[in-house]
Amino acid sequence: MTVISYRQALHDALREELLRDEDVLLMGEEIGRFEGSYKITAGLLAEFGAKRVRDTPIAEEGFTGAAVGAAMLGLRPVVEIMTINFSLLAIDQIVNHAAKIYGMFGGQAKVPLVIRTPGGGGQQLGATHSQNIELYYAFVPGLKVVAPATPADAKALMLAAIRDDDPVLVLENLALYNTSGEVPEDLEPAEIGRAAVTRTGRDVTVVAYSRMAVVALDVAERLAAEGIDVEVVDLRSLRPLDRDTIVASVQKTNCAVVLEDDWLTYGIGAEIAATISDGAFDWLDAPVRRVAMAEVPMPYAKSLELAALPSAEDAAAAIRETVDAVARRR
């Protein structure tokens, strides 16, 4: 077991797959000579050459669609979209093409494509560069969307995504690239579509993904000191969604709080709350709370950005209030 960064874990997964399978190639803006805007692909151009680590012009629709077409002929392209905000330039190719081709042609062409792209705010990048719009893709049957929170999951889910025969969007997070964690050297690919209970507890279920799954564990440790025993469910996969793991946890704890970096209304948390309503209605002793980003375009000023982003304090307060509400009913 070695401790490496989330960035290194992603890099290692890409490198191992480039070595393992000659059909794997990387495409994206500035991934080669510049070594990636966030340096995930550092050193790979030198090792694998320009045909397998292909710098593209600034043309998200063109190169994402080209990756879809290359995948239809059996290559396994891994496309980097510099941040998820820019994926909107490619959304026709992702939603109308990558997600549709297998079904629309009656299963004749597979699209073994990976789109890796970071979301996340908190870097003072303003309204157009701080969004969490993974929901747009998690909404679409035909796509798979995974959202690793730890270095181990970043590597295991990336390995799985590359070996999967469907288009998979791997949601990375700007705030997680420098975080570290233990990653086994012989790590196997993860199973896409499974959540993980990353902390067991009996008082309250906290459901989260990506950065907020890390915040959830941090908050859980703090609340343990106050005598609140938090169970954390890290979704890991947004489509498919592992509803059974969520519901099983809530049937044990009788209440739930969802932590999410996206906007509240219609967000991922709304789907989680609806799932809990359907699967654990008779077990619930408090309304499902959602802690999400304020519903504004992200401001630039630090004071405003901090006010907009969900924090550990916001999460802790919502969890305390939920546990209190349950106690009042008992």
Added chain:
Amino acid sequence: MPRTTTSRARPRSKPTAAAPSDTPSEAQELAFYRQMVLIRRFEERAARAYSEARIGGYCHLNLGEEATVTGLMSALRAEDYVFTNYREHGYALARGIAPERIMAELYGRADGVSKGWGGSMHLFDLAARFMGGYGIVGGQLPLATGAALAIDSRGGDEAVVCLMGDGTTNIGAFHESLNLAAIWKLPIVYVIVNNGLGMGTTVEEASAEPELHRRAAAYRMASARVDGNDPVAVRAAAAAALASARAGAPFLLEAVSGRLKGHSVVDPARYRSREEVEAARAADPIAGYAARLLEAGRLSEQQIEDAERDADRTVAAAVAFAEASPHPDPDTLFDYTYATPVPNDSRRRPGEPLFPTMPAVSTAPSTNGAAA
């Protein structure tokens, strides 16, 4: 000589291979004519079936485009790939896909080329390397470019032909795709079928450079314009373009073609003047080609009669096959969401509960007084 005009921003480093002979054999000419007639009759029959509500959705026909279809497809090798748009029945026929399987797809039946999942706009056949009709204008351009990238990555000798209408040249994907193909020297020929109208908008209204092939200059890409009503000229131009693409110089070919009817079957095309409609009819590529061959003594009235009778029989058989083909079984609804199965994939029909096995309220171990 094929009636082409060629514009070239600068000489390419690799020479363009010579086109095949401009004069096809008499047998080839007859085959072209028979294929054009088959496409015409197939499309007329599809229009009738659509009007009878046996075909659903949208239905765009290749009526007036038969010479372009036949010329282009005859220039391809079996191992080449074709990507096209939603006006593609004729291309699928000319690529050798069985007419009955195409008609069955229009009918939405299980034996259709896309198993009833695609319909008129989304024909696909991997064996024929017919990589899809696409319903979103311009959607096929990046895909076709990527297919050429895959060929380039693997070092193959195949090429890709990517068809589009004139209106598609104004979408962003056109620019992005041609630029990518040019900088990466991909084996692809982009073909603009210019019938003068994007639905009801004319090329002159929509395009600041209405000589569409000249758009290639922005990418230092070789290009040509050809008379799309002449199958022999189209074939020669396409062969030259493909030779260029295989040598690493992607090509933009514009075929100036016609549209005899509306944008789709339901469109009466009231925006066209009587004169425009008359001009399109006068330029009918099948009548024109037949007249040329008759005059040259290379086609007989008997052969024309045979071609029409055989086309009618083929189309009638296609319709019979389509009508007899089963509707897809609703139990196959979830068969093609994912190629790699994953846990927790949703397979619920509308209205089904998320948790059908949830225990009854009275057995729930809740401390919630309201539920007790």
